[in-house]
Amino acid sequence: MDSIKKLTELFAKFPTIGQRTAGRFVSYLIGQNKQEMDELIKAIQELKNNVKLCSFCFNPYEADGTLCSICQNVSRDKQLLCIVEKEADLASIENTKKYSGLYFILGGMVTLRKIDGSNLRITELKDRIANGKFTEIIIALNPTPEGKSTSLLIEREIKELSTLKPLTFRLTHLAQGLPVGGELEYADEETLESAFEGRK
Amino acid sequence: MDSIKKLTELFAKFPTIGQRTAGRFVSYLIGQNKQEMDELIKAIQELKNNVKLCSFCFNPYEADGTLCSICQNVSRDKQLLCIVEKEADLASIENTKKYSGLYFILGGMVTLRKIDGSNLRITELKDRIANGKFTEIIIALNPTPEGKSTSLLIEREIKELSTLKPLTFRLTHLAQGLPVGGELEYADEETLESAFEGRK
Amino acid sequence: MDSIKKLTELFAKFPTIGQRTAGRFVSYLIGQNKQEMDELIKAIQELKNNVKLCSFCFNPYEADGTLCSICQNVSRDKQLLCIVEKEADLASIENTKKYSGLYFILGGMVTLRKIDGSNLRITELKDRIANGKFTEIIIALNPTPEGKSTSLLIEREIKELSTLKPLTFRLTHLAQGLPVGGELEYADEETLESAFEGRK
Amino acid sequence: MDSIKKLTELFAKFPTIGQRTAGRFVSYLIGQNKQEMDELIKAIQELKNNVKLCSFCFNPYEADGTLCSICQNVSRDKQLLCIVEKEADLASIENTKKYSGLYFILGGMVTLRKIDGSNLRITELKDRIANGKFTEIIIALNPTPEGKSTSLLIEREIKELSTLKPLTFRLTHLAQGLPVGGELEYADEETLESAFEGRK
Numbered sequence: 001m002d003s004i005k006k007l008t009e010l011f012a013k014f015p016t017i018g019q020r021t022a023g024r025f026v027s028y029l030i031g032q033n034k035q036e037m038d039e040l041i042k043a044i045q046e047l048k049n050n051v052k053l054c055s056f057c058f059n060p061y062e063a064d065g066t067l068c069s070i071c072q073n074v075s076r077d078k079q080l081l082c083i084v085e086k087e088a089d090l091a092s093i094e095n096t097k098k099y100s101g102l103y104f105i106l107g108g109m110v111t112l113r114k115i116d117g118s119n120l121r122i123t124e125l126k127d128r129i130a131n132g133k134f135t136e137i138i139i140a141l142n143p144t145p146e147g148k149s150t151s152l153l154i155e156r157e158i159k160e161l162s163t164l165k166p167l168t169f170r171l172t173h174l175a176q177g178l179p180v181g182g183e184l185e186y187a188d189e190e191t192l193e194s195a196f197e198g199r200k
Numbered sequence: 201m202d203s204i205k206k207l208t209e210l211f212a213k214f215p216t217i218g219q220r221t222a223g224r225f226v227s228y229l230i231g232q233n234k235q236e237m238d239e240l241i242k243a244i245q246e247l248k249n250n251v252k253l254c255s256f257c258f259n260p261y262e263a264d265g266t267l268c269s270i271c272q273n274v275s276r277d278k279q280l281l282c283i284v285e286k287e288a289d290l291a292s293i294e295n296t297k298k299y300s301g302l303y304f305i306l307g308g309m310v311t312l313r314k315i316d317g318s319n320l321r322i323t324e325l326k327d328r329i330a331n332g333k334f335t336e337i338i339i340a341l342n343p344t345p346e347g348k349s350t351s352l353l354i355e356r357e358i359k360e361l362s363t364l365k366p367l368t369f370r371l372t373h374l375a376q377g378l379p380v381g382g383e384l385e386y387a388d389e390e391t392l393e394s395a396f397e398g399r400k
Numbered sequence: 401m402d403s404i405k406k407l408t409e410l411f412a413k414f415p416t417i418g419q420r421t422a423g424r425f426v427s428y429l430i431g432q433n434k435q436e437m438d439e440l441i442k443a444i445q446e447l448k449n450n451v452k453l454c455s456f457c458f459n460p461y462e463a464d465g466t467l468c469s470i471c472q473n474v475s476r477d478k479q480l481l482c483i484v485e486k487e488a489d490l491a492s493i494e495n496t497k498k499y500s501g502l503y504f505i506l507g508g509m510v511t512l513r514k515i516d517g518s519n520l521r522i523t524e525l526k527d528r529i530a531n532g533k534f535t536e537i538i539i540a541l542n543p544t545p546e547g548k549s550t551s552l553l554i555e556r557e558i559k560e561l562s563t564l565k566p567l568t569f570r571l572t573h574l575a576q577g578l579p580v581g582g583e584l585e586y587a588d589e590e591t592l593e594s595a596f597e598g599r600k
Numbered sequence: 601m602d603s604i605k606k607l608t609e610l611f612a613k614f615p616t617i618g619q620r621t622a623g624r625f626v627s628y629l630i631g632q633n634k635q636e637m638d639e640l641i642k643a644i645q646e647l648k649n650n651v652k653l654c655s656f657c658f659n660p661y662e663a664d665g666t667l668c669s670i671c672q673n674v675s676r677d678k679q680l681l682c683i684v685e686k687e688a689d690l691a692s693i694e695n696t697k698k699y700s701g702l703y704f705i706l707g708g709m710v711t712l713r714k715i716d717g718s719n720l721r722i723t724e725l726k727d728r729i730a731n732g733k734f735t736e737i738i739i740a741l742n743p744t745p746e747g748k749s750t751s752l753l754i755e756r757e758i759k760e761l762s763t764l765k766p767l768t769f770r771l772t773h774l775a776q777g778l779p780v781g782g783e784l785e786y787a788d789e790e791t792l793e794s795a796f797e798g799r800k
Contacts, residue, residue: 010643143380174396192295
């Protein structure tokens, strides 16, 4: 296959990118000079060589050592653990600056094809919990069908741990309700229900 | 002014309708036969003549008596009061079938132009509360800036009542958080914050 | 049926309006005072009583006489006839101020259900053409499947006229091509084809 | 700068890509294994090494020789030249399968910052025309303000050629008008004007 087609095909696998935009990416690169293309190649190579996954939370990082900057940070609260699907969710939560505990990146969701969670880091999660001293574990998954199935699976797995030693933490979930700026009139029924049920 | 222009102008004041759609409404009516136009005229006339506002909650209704069907319903819980902005919000909440108390339609929101709430039914609300035996009053306003200002105003007014007699009800608000189907990655910061703060 | 439901149902038949917006219209009217509702009722009544269809082109109007203001206008070019589907299309063309001839409103399109054009003013159109002295007849229908089927039907019917007397006019169609502000890259194939075929 | 930031920055320069999507691209790559990253690196390297611009029309290609597959194709009509802004436009026109002549990629548009066309291949275009035997030259630029300014500039430059030798080709433009599926009622005024002016 020629390189234009090959590269278009690879770009079309990028998240949210279709065939047409992939083609525009290739056109864009063709319009760049050799030096600019080398810069891109080099950046991908360095990503490949330098980025590691944190040995505790699986967050990608590229410093020395085996822990990411959050897990290394002595001022973070080691008694809180927040379970997220992927690093983009971790980044969103960090942006709010309202959470100062640790994270654990699950690496995916239960899907119709992988209903047993074999694509998730369940074993590692149980290991972190068994060896930690958490007072609260927050399940911060999307309030989507996949997120809810995943949440149920995790809860079951975590509860199994209690057969080994008594669990001393609270297990919490993010609040569901009306989003900021939302309107009752246009809210879907289920959101309005959870806003009512969670009132306080 | 001729009737085409006049009617276009009146339709253009309907919510969400601009000049162009108003014009299409008039074209549509011109295309109707006389009998169909009479039917529309009659329906508006009956609306004008028959619809009353409930003497307790201000919900429009057209039965006999002075109370709407909700306020008349003996099986509704008279110890719960839910304050909403407008009847469309009441209808949304009724749709969820999760609330069985009474309502009070405030009739608007605090706006930048009417910052004192003089366009709202504050006096009537205080009267209902002073004469009721509520155990919970739910402020169910949109989590928008207007909704929050209105909420603050209502809370202050309600607390003033306590100088007359001790208040025995809880004052609650709908939960804010991630809407059903939402995603952490795309949630705005403030929504994610409230989802975190309201976790349980 | 009560008047709220009845009126909601009638508004939901308005073009582009669904059940929910129809409900908002009714709420809006309930919020109006009696005088404002009377104003709306009166405007619809006057529309019903005063608006006539032009005896030549079927454009709605409400002056004295049997012709609309365009057909009455002595400075319009009586040798040009522009066939449109509906008055909104006539209004769009008038807005461009580039056409100074007469119009004929066909009153609809060929549809899958009415494939014979029995819902259109074909007879009246043929009458206007047979009795006119046109040098050009412009078929100004939407370049949609319905518009194209309708166009074919009209052309066939117009050509039948030539068995009675020789036709002396040109039959033209609006140009198809790239819309102003459009982009080749995103144009659909058929539009780009017609832009190519119509190049000059 | 670390490689995550660096690569995010480079992806954010891709057409239509913002900071957030660029970040998702990087996350996606981190989730790939080394072999998949190598495949991407290799494809970009081959693009850099193999892709040339056609010595006649500037279309990128990667075969042997100095001409792209279109310019090499003996069955293409060498008397037709179609001037386009960029290869995506060429690809769109090829998709219609209605044009069998040659192309010339201008490499950009007149912009407010480059009003003199110094960023365009004007010299090369004049060279191709002076040395060709064209019967028609089609200016196939977007009907946008930039496209129209560019079109004017090209026409002026082409006409200058006639001081050297008599020009024997027609200079044409793509048709402007209603796009397929468009509606008169919603067409912008200028599009409707050109549909009227170009009627036939």
